[in-house]
Amino acid sequence: MIDQEQFEEICAAYCLGILNTDDRLNFEKILATATPEQRQAIDALMLAARHLPVSGKLVAPAPAVKERIMNQIGANKKINNTSLIEKIYFALKFDQPVVTFGMALILIVSTSVLYFRQIDLSGSVSDFEQKLSQLQQELKTQTEELSESKLKLTELENKSAENAQALADKDKELSGLKLASAQNQEFIKLMQAPDLKVTDIKGLKPTPKGRGKVMYSSNLKLAYIQLSNLPPAPTNKDYQLWMMDGKKAVSAGVLSLASDQSSILKVTTGLVVEVKRLSAFVITLEQKGGVPSAKGPMVMLGNVKI
């Protein structure tokens, strides 16, 4: 416990700021339980101490000092004090050289990376665009070639169809020729038959200029007929051949005459009446396709001579 005089001695040193750290801390402990008289003393001495800064001569610093200070704290960077930019500036501690340098470094590195990456991407995009253009050109060319190929294929198909038709026609013609050849051989064989018989037939009133011969063989059971100057049958009519057995007419089929009005036809039915009983050959004009018994007019007649 110190008396008032001792307290004021220490207090004077405390107010003048000349106590060492230990003494100062000890004194502040005393202050915590200071008496009113002690408090009055420290208030008085503190007030006196606060006047001491102006106890010497008053001197103003050089104007350049302020400029240096403002530069050092970064206040001369034309920052708007109330602007959002300034708030961000200080919030991010850009006023600290280390932070500023670090951010600048990050910015430079980031910018460099983005710059070179952008160049790389630009090159890639350019390459892709070029390749795409080439592919589009190739596709266009191939599409045109495909169209041409389709056109050619259609033409070939048409030609193929035409060839097929021609081939069919040729086949038909060949078949006709083969048939004709076979009939010719058959006819030659008939002409060489020992029992060959020939009966002349002549046109009657409707077709007086008509002429013909019926050649037949009992052994070969074949009969051919040769006609000339017989006009074509009307559209809805056919010429029909009949073989007479006595007075009975037996149909030997419809005759298909060629347009030249002169042809040798095979009597497809063969001999429908035995030769020994055969008395005549008659051709009538009948309904289209022929009839079972003769109804139409008789246009040619040839009697068989025994």
Added chain:
Amino acid sequence: MSTESTIAKDLMAKVLRNDTKAFAELYDRYSRVVYSVIVNIVRAPAEAEEILQEVFVTLWNKRKEYDFSKSSPVTWMIAMARNRAIDKLRSNEFRGTMRSTSIDNSPALSHLQMAGDNPLDEALLEERQKVVQAALHALPQDQQTVIRIAYFEGLSQSEIAERYSIPLGTVKTRMRLGMKKLYEILKEAA
């Protein structure tokens, strides 16, 4: 509290919000008294300007540490300036161990409660200087010397006794009486 002190605190509040214009105004208002304290200690203008610059830059950089409840901004600045100036003085004179220059070690910050007009307000500075100087001159020379040496050189009571080859008790008594007398004169002058 004076209008001037209120202005100082308002400016400091703006400085805390990173307002450099307020900081510039704070400098304009109080740099002279701060510089005067420094130059009266180190007695070399160039060094005093360096310290002044250091004090204000530190004020800006450590503005977030300022505690309005402890002291006025002006007292804070002067305490910092005085401690750094005394350190510089001691460094120049190779005076042995240095005292801590921590702002928190300043008694003016740790305990001083501001009451009445602030004697350091710029508007009152010239008038206040005359009053204080007159008050100091009114003290006996030995008391005046002890107080000046203690404040402007930061010498402890023991160091003062040693420098002037006088008993420690005598230094303590002169200092006590001188400070009390100074208070009485200033009180009467106010």
